[in-house]
Amino acid sequence: MAPSSPRRDLDGEGTGGGSTAPREKERPRSFDEKTRSACWRKAAVVMGRHPERWRQDAAGNVVCRCFWSCHGCLCYEYDHIVPFSKGGESTVDNCQILQTRVNRSKSDKAWIEQAEMQGFSCDIKFTDKELDVIEMAVYGDVIRPGKQCRCRTVAEMLGKVKSKNQMAACELPYNDAS
Numbered sequence: 001m002a003p004s005s006p007r008r009d010l011d012g013e014g015t016g017g018g019s020t021a022p023r024e025k026e027r028p029r030s031f032d033e034k035t036r037s038a039c040w041r042k043a044a045v046v047m048g049r050h051p052e053r054w055r056q057d058a059a060g061n062v063v064c065r066c067f068w069s070c071h072g073c074l075c076y077e078y079d080h081i082v083p084f085s086k087g088g089e090s091t092v093d094n095c096q097i098l099q100t101r102v103n104r105s106k107s108d109k110a111w112i113e114q115a116e117m118q119g120f121s122c123d124i125k126f127t128d129k130e131l132d133v134i135e136m137a138v139y140g141d142v143i144r145p146g147k148q149c150r151c152r153t154v155a156e157m158l159g160k161v162k163s164k165n166q167m168a169a170c171e172l173p174y175n176d177a178s
Helices: 033-042 100-106 114-120 128-139
Strands: 054-056 062-064 076-080 095-099 141-144 147-150
Touching: 033 076, 033 095, 062 128, 076 100, 095 100, 100 114, 128 141
Parallel strands: none
Antiparallel strands: 054 062, 076 095, 141 147
16 A cells, blocks of 8 residues: 655644654635725625625726626625735735636636636626616615615505505616616
8 A cells, every 4th residue: 555645733833754844834725704884885786775785806807796606697705815825815905806707717817817807707898777777686686876665565465454664665676667
């Protein structure tokens, strides 16, 4: 049977190979919740949208907070600006949100230009009305400056009950041409 490679204990001592050199401190590869929240807050706010729900990534793409780590056009990932593989740390200063496909295309490149990131971006650009419909579907309400509404229940739509919720029900899809 072939000898196995030496394992490291928590104290850095080898269990087989005789090495007594201390083990390099492990760096966390992923961002913790506190770092992800701070990274979200430092991303550009989408004008006219709720900042806890919508942001712009470093390439200018609109992303939705509920769509973390998926593959659609509104999906995003937390990216190491200086790639982890090139020594980048998992800190707020080295974190940015990027549309998933942009992050996957960026891969382990450092300091990629915004124009190049935009070239990796999803070609679909959503209108405000489309974002309202998506927000309604995801959150059950739409919160925008001067325009807040909630999703009506099925019972409300059938006229069987009148809601006690003070927030007005949204009229989606819109009837006007704007």
